[in-house]
Amino acid sequence: MKNKKQPIIRLNANENSHGCSPEVQKTIKKGLINVHLYPSLPVRLEEKLAEKFNVDATDIVVGAGSVRLIDGIIQTFVEPDEEIILFERSFVAYEQLAAAHRRKYSFAKQTDFICDVENIFQLITKKTKVIFIANPNNPTGTIITHSQLEQLLKNISEKIIVVIDEAYCEYVTDKSFPDSFSLQKKYPNLIILRTFSKIYGLAGLRIGYGIMRGDMANVLKQNRIPFFFNSLSEDAALASLKDKRFISSCIKKNTKYRNILYEKLKQAGLNVISPQGNFLYVFFDSENKKEELFSKFTTNGLIVCNLKVFGQDKSLRISVGDAAAVEKICLCLE
Ligand SMILES: Cc1ncc(COP(=O)(O)O)c(C=O)c1O
Numbered sequence: 001m002k003n004k005k006q007p008i009i010r011l012n013a014n015e016n017s018h019g020c021s022p023e024v025q026k027t028i029k030k031g032l033i034n035v036h037l038y039p040s041l042p043v044r045l046e047e048k049l050a051e052k053f054n055v056d057a058t059d060i061v062v063g064a065g066s067v068r069l070i071d072g073i074i075q076t077f078v079e080p081d082e083e084i085i086l087f088e089r090s091f092v093a094y095e096q097l098a099a100a101h102r103r104k105y106s107f108a109k110q111t112d113f114i115c116d117v118e119n120i121f122q123l124i125t126k127k128t129k130v131i132f133i134a135n136p137n138n139p140t141g142t143i144i145t146h147s148q149l150e151q152l153l154k155n156i157s158e159k160i161i162v163v164i165d166e167a168y169c170e171y172v173t174d175k176s177f178p179d180s181f182s183l184q185k186k187y188p189n190l191i192i193l194r195t196f197s198k199i200y201g202l203a204g205l206r207i208g209y210g211i212m213r214g215d216m217a218n219v220l221k222q223n224r225i226p227f228f229f230n231s232l233s234e235d236a237a238l239a240s241l242k243d244k245r246f247i248s249s250c251i252k253k254n255t256k257y258r259n260i261l262y263e264k265l266k267q268a269g270l271n272v273i274s275p276q277g278n279f280l281y282v283f284f285d286s287e288n289k290k291e292e293l294f295s296k297f298t299t300n301g302l303i304v305c306n307l308k309v310f311g312q313d314k315s316l317r318i319s320v321g322d323a324a325a326v327e328k329i330c331l332c333l334e
Contacts, residue, residue, distance in 0.1 A: 009328065011319040012305040013203070014138065014168070014279045018250050018322060020201030021243035024236045031232045039231035048238055049209055053181060058214040061221055064228055066167060066195040066208030067093045069220070073130060073191065074101050076223050077161055077216070082129035087115045089140055091165065092310050094132040113140040113273050113281065117152045124156060131156075134165045136172060139307060139317040141275035145176035146183070153187040161216075163191045167208075168277035170199040170247065171254050177276070181211070188213045198278065199250055200240040205233045254278050257326045261318070268333040283315045290314050296332050 011017075042062040050057035063069040074097050078084060084105040086094045098105040104127075108119040115137055131152075136143045153162060164180050184190045191212040197203035210220070240246075258275055265272040265282060270293075273281045284290040287308075294306050294316060302325070305317040318329065 006301040008301050008303060009321060009325045010303050011321050011325060011329075012303050012317075014198060014277065014317075014319045015203050016199060016201035016250060016278070017319070017325060018201065018246075018253065020236075021240050021246040023239040023243045023246075024202065027235045027239040028232050031235050035231060037231065038227055039229050039234070042229050042234045042237075045207075045209075045234045045237050048241060049211075052241065053211060055181070055211055056214060059211055059217050061210045061212065061217045062229065062234075063208050063210070063224070064230070064233075065197060065206040066165065066193045066210070067097070068206070068228070069193055069208055069210045070094060070132070070163070070165070071097050071101075072220050072223055073161070073163060073210075074098055074103055076219055078103050078129045081127060083125060083127045085120055085123050085128060085131045087133065087137065089113070089137070089312065090115070090132070091134045091138045091167075094134075110140070110142075113283075114142040115144050117144060117148045120152060121155065124160070128160050130161045130163060132163045132165065134167065135178065136168045136275075136277040138168070138277065139279070139305070139310070139312075139315070140273055140281045141277045141279055142273060143172060143174055143177055143276045145174075146178040147176070149178045149180070150183060150187075153183060153190060158187070158189045161189050161191060162187075163193060165193040167193070167195045167198055169194070170251060171258075171278050172276045173255055174276055184211070191216065196237050196240060199247055200237070201250075202233070202236055202240060205230060205236050207233045207237045253322070254320050257320050257323070260326055261320060261329060264330050264333055270333075279317050279319045281315060281317055283312075285314070287313045290316060293332075297329070300328060300332055302328055302332065 045062050046060040047057045049060045084098045084103055086105055086107055088107040106123045180192045191210055193210050196207040271283045297304050307315040
């Protein structure tokens, strides 16, 4: 299998290995002629998303990636003496951005690699302002269910904002996944975050959005920096929403390859968590064993995420990839 010219396959950032819709490529080419012009506010995209989700356009906030919205939520809604609750083994940006804004934060525990909502209650204080939950969780790939999310919302003060970050929701096959829009109607302190970076394949264009109560959306919009949005991004996002066939084919492939990889990793005797996103979480008894597999992957051109960089010494996260990636991973596990 060793070959100097072998292509490098990136499986370390949960991008869409199938690229993006050809319609997006065409749209961007057309838009190139106008890159000397400043972008306008992404009103067309906000309206389209409002139509898609059957909410008011005033409830939608588009940002340069959902990380920009996470940043805005912390900066805008959490006062310097207030606190944030995150989960251990979750998306690192929550912690990084809370620290960057010098806000206090604490970590709720997981149980069997699943964010355990019960563990949030004991961390809540009078100062708690925002709770971040990635669902599915990155890097473990597990979900919290509709009833677990409702249990949280039902039992906390409506002054606490719960951010449910659904960056990977399109990949979920578990039927108990929350219907966050129906919960938001009942609990308007729920903010839903979504992104064009994953299934839509537009990570490089930086487009994310939040759905929230109109007054919160309005404050977030006022705090955006001028010209925050790339002029090609809005057209690309609109084109990607139109191409439903591309999205459903990506979902189908992801489900198929995710199952193959899950079974293969288990057969190889590895500890792999049942995945709901476009990535798999593998944990080891020792760091040495993890490094061994990581090196084998790297030598074979497979760049997976060594979670040591995020303080998890014994774990790897492997994005699902395309057919060629799956074949190569399987060969490495023989
Ligand atoms: C849970 C989660 N939320 C948000 C993001 C970032 O999304 P965006 O590219 O829209 O900033 C990621 C990226 O990996 C993620 O894992």
